[in-house]
Amino acid sequence: xxxxxxxxxxxxxxxxxxxxxxxxxxxxxxxxxxxxxxxxxxxxxxxxxxxxxxxxxxxxxxxxxxxxxxxxxxxxxxxxxxxxxxxxxxxxxxxxxxxxxxxxxxxxxxxxxxxxxxxxxxxxxxxxxxxxxxxxxxxxxxxxxxxxxxxxxxxxxxxxxxxxxxxxxxxxxxxxxxxxxxxxxxxxxxxxxxxxxxxxxxxxxxxxxxxxxxxxxxxxxxxxxxxxxxxxxx
Amino acid sequence: xxxxxxxxxxxxxxxxxxxxxxxxxxxxxxxxxxxxxxxxxxxxxxxxxxxxxxxxxxxxxxxxxxxxxxxxxxxxxxxxxxxxxxxxxxxxxxxxxxxxxxxxxxxxxxxxxxxxxxxxxxxxxxxxxxxxxxxxxxxxxxxxxxxxxxxxxxxxxxxxxxxxxxxxxxxxxxxxxxxxxxxxxxxxxxxxxxxxxxxxxxxxxxxxxxxxxxxxxxxxxxxxxxxxxxxxxxxxxxxxxxxxxxxxxxxxxxxxxxxxxxxxxxxxxxxxxxxxxxxxxxxxxxxx
Numbered sequence: 001x002x003x004x005x006x007x008x009x010x011x012x013x014x015x016x017x018x019x020x021x022x023x024x025x026x027x028x029x030x031x032x033x034x035x036x037x038x039x040x041x042x043x044x045x046x047x048x049x050x051x052x053x054x055x056x057x058x059x060x061x062x063x064x065x066x067x068x069x070x071x072x073x074x075x076x077x078x079x080x081x082x083x084x085x086x087x088x089x090x091x092x093x094x095x096x097x098x099x100x101x102x103x104x105x106x107x108x109x110x111x112x113x114x115x116x117x118x119x120x121x122x123x124x125x126x127x128x129x130x131x132x133x134x135x136x137x138x139x140x141x142x143x144x145x146x147x148x149x150x151x152x153x154x155x156x157x158x159x160x161x162x163x164x165x166x167x168x169x170x171x172x173x174x175x176x177x178x179x180x181x182x183x184x185x186x187x188x189x190x191x192x193x194x195x196x197x198x199x200x201x202x203x204x205x206x207x208x209x210x211x212x213x214x215x216x217x218x219x220x221x222x223x224x225x226x227x228x229x230x231x232x233x234x
Numbered sequence: 235x236x237x238x239x240x241x242x243x244x245x246x247x248x249x250x251x252x253x254x255x256x257x258x259x260x261x262x263x264x265x266x267x268x269x270x271x272x273x274x275x276x277x278x279x280x281x282x283x284x285x286x287x288x289x290x291x292x293x294x295x296x297x298x299x300x301x302x303x304x305x306x307x308x309x310x311x312x313x314x315x316x317x318x319x320x321x322x323x324x325x326x327x328x329x330x331x332x333x334x335x336x337x338x339x340x341x342x343x344x345x346x347x348x349x350x351x352x353x354x355x356x357x358x359x360x361x362x363x364x365x366x367x368x369x370x371x372x373x374x375x376x377x378x379x380x381x382x383x384x385x386x387x388x389x390x391x392x393x394x395x396x397x398x399x400x401x402x403x404x405x406x407x408x409x410x411x412x413x414x415x416x417x418x419x420x421x422x423x424x425x426x427x428x429x430x431x432x433x434x435x436x437x438x439x440x441x442x443x444x445x446x447x448x449x450x451x452x453x454x455x456x457x458x459x460x461x462x463x464x465x466x467x468x469x470x471x472x473x474x475x476x477x478x479x480x481x482x483x484x485x486x487x488x489x490x491x492x493x494x495x496x497x498x499x500x501x502x503x504x505x506x507x508x509x510x511x512x513x514x515x516x517x518x519x520x521x522x
Binding site: 075099103 | 263368395398399401402406408409410411412414415449
């Protein structure tokens with residue numbers, strides 16, 4: 001459904017992504033692995049329209065996204081959940097969720113709030129408290145829930161495990177897998193936690209300095225000697 | 235009785251400060267631009283109102299028209315000026331608002347002259363005297379209108395999607411952009427709202443003083459001080475700061491007239507020194 005071909009992205013004169021091709025098929029979980037500064041987040045930001053590609057084509061369900069702005073891309077069914085959570089701390093959980101479904105009608109927003117608070121019951125309990133009072137793991141759940149409000153077909157997830165306790169990480173990945181299985185949500189996942197990412201994803205791309213150096217089925221990559229040595233610490 | 239009279243007059247002045255400080259904080263907290271033109275936008279709109287009033291258009295009609303003109307001017311300025319400057323720098327935008335004050339004062343002086351003009355009151359006539367408390371009818375109107383506007387603004391900011399989105403921009407612009415919230419429309423909405431507020435306060439203040447090109451500068455300054463009192467980032471703070479400033483100022487100028495003019499400046503220095511969050515400024519609700 002998502003197809004990236006020969007993508008180049010620059011920050012001013014500095015090129016960060018040098019001709020990358022990535023594909024996410026219907027109902028797939030795909031992960032992009034790599035160290036800090038490899039360009040993982042840049043790719044996601046380019047897909048969601050925050051950054052503009054210098055060269056190359058990004059298409060979603062056979063429509064080219066290159067020149068669209070973030071709100072048009074959200075309307076097409078792609079939601080980007082950025083790194084570092086970005087909750088609105090002084091807005092209530094409910095208000096955070098409403099903003100996630102900004103383009104929906106009033107009654108659709110209500111239904112979506114019910115839907116996401118069934119997935120994350122903790123949010124229902126504290127629907128009127130300020131988002132800033134949630135713990136780190138709860139805030140991560142809130143941003144995922146907020147991302148789901150717009151009824152996405154594809155979720156772009158940037159480092160969901162960053163700074164979270166292992167138990168919270170497990171909960172979040174379990175939920176993501178469930179959403180993938182039951183609601184046929186496709187996921188493009190960026191992670192530094194390579195082991196976790198390889199476990200949950202169908203396919204993976206390994207990124208070094210803005211180039212894909214290795215890609216394939218996650219189950220075979222996890223057995224690859226080089227991957228083991230460089231990313232899994234074995 | 236004197237003290238009650240002073241407090242009530244102070245609250246009325248405070249209501250006017252609140253209108254201006256709300257406009258300032260609305261823009262400042264969402265765009266990080268200190269809008270120096272808030273007061274003078276009101277001044278120019280008050281001249282427009284004067285132009286219509288002397289042509290025998292009734293006060294309520296002019297009042298509504300001025301709000302609409304304020305909205306239109308806010309739209310044009312954001313769309314064709316601020317939005318383009320946003321790509322360069324915040325400082326650039328702040329300088330533009332300073333430039334606007336000069337342009338507005340220039341337009342007013344050039345078209346209407348710099349002679350003070352007598353601006354009609356919303357309601358003229360003898361002041362009301364209720365068990366020893368003297369209230370001017372225009373002041374009462376000012377107070378009621380201000381309170382109504384505060385209420386309407388709060389409903390918009392807390393109960394509508396566009397208002398919630400405006401508040402989210404104040405917290406995390408990137409977070410809002412990535413959710414697909416149409417940032418540019420929200421900015422338009424903010425400037426339109428702020429300039430319609432300017433129009434209202436321009437007309438209300440002009441009715442209490444005389445109309446001349448500089449008459450809103452003091453109000454702009456006081457609105458800014460009210461915003462500082464309120465912590466610069468909270469609309470609630472801006473409103474309460476306005477009322478508090480108006481009240482204290484009125485009391486001080488009666489009991490300690492020697493420091494009447496410098497008082498609010500002293501207050502600001504003290505607040506910034508000892509309560510940099512403002513008296514009503516919200517602490518960040520963020521867990522460490």
